[in-house]
Amino acid sequence: MKKHLSKFGLWVCVLAFGGTLFAQDYPTLSEQENRLKSIANASGNATLKSLVKTEGGKDIWMLTLGTGDMDNKPAMAIFGGVEGTHLLGVEMALRFAEDLVNNRASVLDQTTFYVFPNMSPDAYDAYFNNLKWERSGNAKATDDDRDGRLNEDGYEDLDGNGMITLMRVADATGDWMMHPADERVMIPADKDKGEQGSFKVFSEGSDNDQDGLFNEDGEGGIRFNKNLTFEYDYFTPGAGEHPVSELETRALLDELYLKWNLYGIFTFGPGNNLSTPWKYNRAGASKRVVTSILEEDAMLNDLISKEYNKTVGLKDAPASENPGGDFHRWAYFHFGRLSLGTPGWWVPMVKGDSTMKPNADKNHEVNFLRWAAEEGLDNYFADWKEIKHPDFPSQKVEVGGIAPYAMMNPPIEMIDGVVEKHNQFITDLTTKQAKLELVNMRTESVGKGLTRVTVDVYNSGVLPTHTQMGARSRWLRPVKVVLNTENNQEIVSGRKMQMIRALNGDHHQSFSWLVKGKGSVSLEVGAPHVGFVSTTINLK
Numbered sequence: 118m119k120k121h122l123s124k125f126g127l128w129v130c131v132l133a134f135g136g137t138l139f140a141q142d143y144p145t146l147s148e149q150e151n152r153l154k155s156i157a158n159a160s161g162n163a164t165l166k167s168l169v170k171t172e173g174g175k176d177i178w179m180l181t182l183g184t185g186d187m188d189n190k191p192a193m194a195i196f197g198g199v200e201g202t203h204l205l206g207v208e209m210a211l212r213f214a215e216d217l218v219n220n221r222a223s224v225l226d227q228t229t230f231y232v233f234p235n236m237s238p239d240a241y242d243a244y245f246n247n248l249k250w251e252r253s254g255n256a257k258a259t260d261d262d263r264d265g266r267l268n269e270d271g272y273e274d275l276d277g278n279g280m281i282t283l284m285r286v287a288d289a290t291g292d293w294m295m296h297p298a299d300e301r302v303m304i305p306a307d308k309d310k311g312e313q314g315s316f317k318v319f320s321e322g323s324d325n326d327q328d329g330l331f332n333e334d335g336e337g338g339i340r341f342n343k344n345l346t347f348e349y350d351y352f353t354p355g356a357g358e359h360p361v362s363e364l365e366t367r368a369l370l371d372e373l374y375l376k377w378n379l380y381g382i383f384t385f386g387p388g389n390n391l392s393t394p395w396k397y398n399r400a401g402a403s404k405r406v407v408t409s410i411l412e413e414d415a416m417l418n419d420l421i422s423k424e425y426n427k428t429v430g431l432k433d434a435p436a437s438e439n440p441g442g443d444f445h446r447w448a449y450f451h452f453g454r455l456s457l458g459t460p461g462w463w464v465p466m467v468k469g470d471s472t473m474k475p476n477a478d479k480n481h482e483v484n485f486l487r488w489a490a491e492e493g494l495d496n497y498f499a500d501w502k503e504i505k506h507p508d509f510p511s512q513k514v515e516v517g518g519i520a521p522y523a524m525m526n527p528p529i530e531m532i533d534g535v536v537e538k539h540n541q542f543i544t545d546l547t548t549k550q551a552k553l554e555l556v557n558m559r560t561e562s563v564g565k566g567l568t569r570v571t572v573d574v575y576n577s578g579v580l581p582t583h584t585q586m587g588a589r590s591r592w593l594r595p596v597k598v599v600l601n602t603e604n605n606q607e608i609v610s611g612r613k614m615q616m617i618r619a620l621n622g623d624h625h626q627s628f629s630w631l632v633k634g635k636g637s638v639s640l641e642v643g644a645p646h647v648g649f650v651s652t653t654i655n656l657k
Contacts, residue, residue: 142528142529142530143204143205143207143208143244143529144208144211145242145245146175146235146238146241146242149178149207149211149234149235150176150178152211152215153165153178153180153211153214153234156180156214156215156218157180159218160182160218160222162182162183162184162218162222162225163180163181163182163214163218164180164181165178165179165180165181166178166179166181167179168365168368168369168372169364169365169367169368170364171238171239171255171256171363171364171365172239172255172256172257172338172363172364173238173239173242173255173256174256175238175239175242176238177233177235177236177238177365177368177369178233178234178235179231179232179233179372180214180231180232180233180234181229181230181231181232182214182217182218182225182229182230182231182232183225183228183229183230184225184226185226187229187378188229188376188377188378188645189378189645189648189649190227190228190229190378190645190648191227191228191229191378191380191547191550191551191645191646191647191648192228192229192230192231192376192378192379192380192646193228193229193230193231193379193380193381193382193383193543193546193547194230194231194232194233194373194376194379194381194382194383195210195213195214195230195231195232195233195234195383195385195543196210196233196236196382196383196384196385196386196444197209197210197211197233197234197235197236197385197386198210198233198234198235198236198237198238198241198341199236199237199341199342199384199385199386199387199388199443199444199445200237200240200253200340200341200342200386200387200438201237201239201240201241201243201252201253201254201255201340201341202240202244202251202252202253202522202525203385203386203387203460203525203526204241204244204522204526205385205460205461205462205525205526205532206384206385206386206460206461207234207235207241207385208529208532208536209385209461209532209536209539210232210233210234210235210385211232211234212536212540213232213536213539213540213543214230214232214234216536216537216540217230217540217544221540221544224544224547227547227550228547228550229378231376231379233369236341236365236369236444237253237254237255237340237341237342237365239254239255239256239338240252240253240254240255240338240340244522247279248272248274248279248280248281249279249280249281249520249521249522250272250280250281250521251281251521251522252336252337252338253337253338253340253342253355254337254338254339254340254355255338255339255340255341255363255365256336256338257338257339257363258336258338259337259338259339259354271322271325271336272320272321272322273321273322273323274321275321275322275323275504275506275516276321276499276502276504276516276517278499280499280520280521281320281321281322281521282321282499282516282517282518282519282520282521283303283318283319283320283321283516283517283518284318284319284320284321284322284506284514284515284516285303285316285317285318285501285514285515285517286316286317286318286319286506286509286512286513286514287315287316287512287513287514288315288316288317288512289315290314290317291314291315291316291317291318292305292306292314292317293305293306293314293315293316293317293318294306294312294313294314294315294316295316296480296482296483297474297477298473298474298475298476298477298480298483299474299476299480299482299483299486299487301486301498301500301501301517301518302480302482302483302486303316303318303518304480321516323506323507323508324508337354337355338355339355339356339357339362339363340355340356340440341363341365341366341444342386342387342440342442342443342444343355343356343357343440343441343442343443344356344357344360344361344362344363344366344442345360345361345366345442345443345444345447345451346360346361346442346447346451347441347442347443347446347447347450347451348408348441348442348443348446349441349442350440350441350442353441356441356442360442373452374592377594377644377645377646378645378646379454379646380454380455380550380551380580380646380647381454381455381456381457381546381550382445382448382449382452382454382455382456382457383457383458383543384444384445384448384456384457384458384459385458385459385460385461386438386444386445386458386459386460387437387438387460387525388437388438388439388443388444388445388446388458389434389435389437389438389458389459389460390418390422390437390445390456390457390458391421391422391425391426391429391457391458391459392422392425392426392429392431392432392434392459393422393434393437394415394418394419394421394422395409395410395415395418396409396410396415397409397410397411397412397415407450407586408450410449410586411584411585411586412585413581413584413585413621414449414584414585414586417455417580417581417584420579421457421546424542424545424546425457425459425542428538428541428542428545429459429535429538429539429542430538431462431463431465431535432465432466433463433465433466434460434463435460435463435481437458445458449584449586450586452590452592453583453584453586453587453588453589453590453592453593454584454587454593455580455584455587459539460525461532461535461536461539462525462526462527462532462535463525464481464484464485464488464524465488466479466484467484467487467488467491469487473487481524482519482524485497485519485523485524486498486519492527494528496520497519497520497523498517498518498519498520498523499516499517499518499519499520500517501515501516501517501518502515502516502517503515504516549578549579549580549622550578550579550580550647551576551578551580551581551582551620551622551647552576552577552578552647552648553574553575553576553577553582553596553642553643553647553648553649553650554574554575554576554577554650555572555573555574555575555640555642555650555652556572556573556575556625557571557572557573558570558571558572558652558654559571559572560654560655560656560657561657562657563631565633566633566634566635567609567631567632567633568631568632568633568656568657569629569630569631569632570600570629570630570631570632570638570640570654570656571627571628571629571630572627572628572629572640573625573626573627573628574596574598574617574620574625574626574627574628574642575624575625576620576621576622576623576624576625576647577623578622578623579622579623580622581619581620581621581622582596582617582619582620582621582644582646582647583595583618583619583620585619587619588618588619593646594644594645594646595616595617595618595619595644596616596617596620596642596643596644596647597614597615597616597641597642597643597644598614598615598616598617598628598640598641598642599613599614599640599641599642600613600614600630600632600638600639600640601613601638601639601640601641602632602634602638603634603636603638605634605635605636606632606633606634606635606636606638606656607632607633607634608630608631608632608633609631609632609633610629610630610631611628611629611630611631615628632656634656635656636655636656637653637654637655637656638653638654638656639651639652639653639654640652640653640654
């Protein structure tokens with residue numbers, strides 16, 4: 118059982134607690150597909166393909182946006198749906214693509230975008246089921262409790278309201294208590310503070326297999342955001358039998374590892390290093406298997422974080438969610454790219470007034486309930502209701518809590534402003550990408566038919582050509598510097614081909630050759646993820 122069972126969801130539906138489902142806010146998979154096809158059909162700068170179908174037969178879509186030779190132009194990938202319960206991330210990725218082709222198409226002349234709007238379509242689709250519960254994994258049947266049976270102990274809607282919430286059982290031996298600021302919220306008792314629990318808390322359901330656990334082996338599936346290789350969490354529910362075990366994970370990595378032009382990954386998901394940047398840790402960075410962002414990359418992350426907070430203006434972000442095997446950290450630690458992540462939105466902190474008990478520990482559930490009440494939202498909480506439970510015949514059992522999909526996102530009509538700010542931030546970031554220029558070109562005759570050629574390869578962008586982690590990885594190609602000569606020419610001094618492992622923003626590296634012969638030579642410099650520049654040099 119999770120330590121904090123009711124955290125993390127999305128308020129994206131209107132529920133009647135009698136079990137009736139009313140209007141849907143967020144788009145169905147079919148509606149998403151129609152929007153993606155509309156982008157591809159309406160714009161000559163867009164192509165759409167399905168990478169693979171998931172275990173549940175759903176498409177993993179990839180939308181490519183760009184002009185010219187897109188695979189040899191700096192590129193950024195935009196991801197949504199890395200967590201199946203995070204419907205907002207899917208919507209924000211879709212809206213970014215729509216805004217890009219409709220209002221910011223000039224950006225595509227310099228940057229290619231690969232948009233993967235929904236990496237968890239099986240889980241996303243479960244939101245539209247009649248019974249609402251927070252599913253993060255795909256449609257694969259699993260044996261989460263390793264008893265040889267698949268999906269044998271799932272949730273039950275004990276109070277008949279059409280959703281799965283929590284179940285609290287009055288028990289003097291329990292470790293849970295009501296929050297002092299709002300008794301609707303359950304929290305673990307802190308024994309170090311002298312607190313004493315009086316409840317046990319479970320997810321709503323019964324112990325179908327009579328093993329003492331509740332709902333530990335339902336239709337959970339494998340989570341995309343736990344199936345990557347970085348700090349993979351073996352033998353845990355949702356992780357899979359091994360890293361990259363799933364169709365969608367393998368198909369994505371097969372695609373990404375061929376995209377040599379990718380310099381950055383932007384993820385709408387629970388991993389967040391934008392409102393609060395990752396911190397450098399010398400011990401973690403010194404390990405053979407690195408677990409800390411490297412020092413130069415930490416400074417870069419801090420710079421970008423400041424720009425993000427200035428542009429987006431959101432404060433009081435919740436702690437970053439980093440389950441083992443998550444995609445956001447994999448993109449940096451194992452793929453070597455600039456990896457930026459944000460939930461895109463979170464509930465603002467409510468100051469409260471004199472009529473409210475102090476929320477001293479800034480509990481996010483207490484804060485959510487106060488915010489939802491201030492905003493006049495409906496049906497965001499199921500009042501605790503006493504029921505008769507066969508597993509607790511002589512104890513008081515109540516079912517209730519925050520509605521599934523309730524805490525992480527607002528109603529969709531609230532997100533226009535935050536979407537626009539994120540779209541602006543991402544497009545502004547592309548203006549800071551590494552850009553190579555050939556400057557201070559000089560040719561000098563030194564006699565005997567020899568010409569000395571010198572040039573500075575200059576990165577006029579703000580971002581480096583490589584992250585520090587990427588410079589250590591063979592999956593990010595070095596900048597190649599090539600001086601091409603004709604048959605009647607000879608490079609007497611200097612190498613025909615040289616490599617730049619990394620070049621920071623507003624930095625340069627000087628090169629010099631001694632060439633024998635007449636006519637002209639050509640100089641070509643670049644790499645797919647920073648672009649290419651070339652020039653013709655007349656010999657003296």
